[in-house]
Amino acid sequence: MAEQDIIRIAVIDDQNLFRQSLSLLIGSVSRFELATDSPGGEHFLEQLKANPQNIDIAIVDMDMPGMSGMELNRRIQQQYPYIKVIILTVHMNEHLIAQAINAGASSYLAKNCDKDELILAVDTVYKTGFYFNNEAMTAIKHSANHKKQQAKDILSNLPGLTLSKRERQVLHLICREFNNTEIAQELFLSTRTVEGHRINLLNKVNCRNTAGLVLFAIKAGLFEIPL
Structure with a gap:
């Protein structure tokens, strides 16, 4: 900012x-x-x-x-x-x-x-x-672990969903609170390319915004909460 x-x-x-x-x-x-x-x-x-x-x-x-x-x-x-x-x-x-x-x-x-x-x-x-503070993160994690098959259930609700290696890298950095400019620097990409990956992720997992992407990543087991 x-x-x-x-x-x-x-x-x-x-x-x-x-x-x-x-x-x-x-x-x-x-x-x-x-x-x-x-x-x-x-x-x-x-x-x-x-x-x-x-x-x-x-x-x-x-x-x-x-x-x-x-x-x-x-x-x-x-x-x-x-x-x-x-x-x-x-x-x-x-x-x-x-x-x-x-x-x-x-x-x-x-x-x-x-x-x-x-x-x-x-x-x-x-x-x-x-x-998301620790309290919210913990609640999300508990919700994700509520059912043993939670991650499989989430992914199975999105048939045909495949994330490329680069999309997974971008998603991981989003979950670590990196913005587009910081992600671009970390992955040696242009900011415009990062924005394209972010839009693709939103479309693929049917999320409204960045917070939804983070929630998806946690519940699907794609990001481990560092508590």
Whole structure:
């Protein structure tokens, strides 16, 4: 991330005090800019519809009256796929984590996380497209190991799936939080070639974004989580 980059962030949470406090935190970081804050999913989507904004990241609460954070995440992926979603919730459940990421979320954080971790998550999601802390990684790993045949089941659901050696190398580096430029340097490729491999991977495994690729790699046994 270049020093001059400003990350524009939206906060969607129905708890006024929490939303206002989070907005103040965002405003205190020089490279962050609060684009908007909303008390709910419907309000946020109406804001975007009326006045489309250049929002990079949306920090979304899971539990909200009306439209849930999970549903808002799905709607954002459908209508504004350039916006990366960080789910912020009290529910650290492996099923919900996998469900949110499969639906396109780029990160899944506990509401009681440290402010430094939230800042790290925003920076990392902006840079690499995903951020999973140890808690989320552990939940994903447990979910992947829940059935002995999990990896075989995942791969069998994608008949004809074959990944080239280069695609596996790119996927491994994506899982290690390398961005396209860093992958290109590591593998002595052009950034454009790396982007082509990333697009091919997304198409082959039918994932929405980088976070989905990482989830696939872990569940399919193609990447071992370094815990």
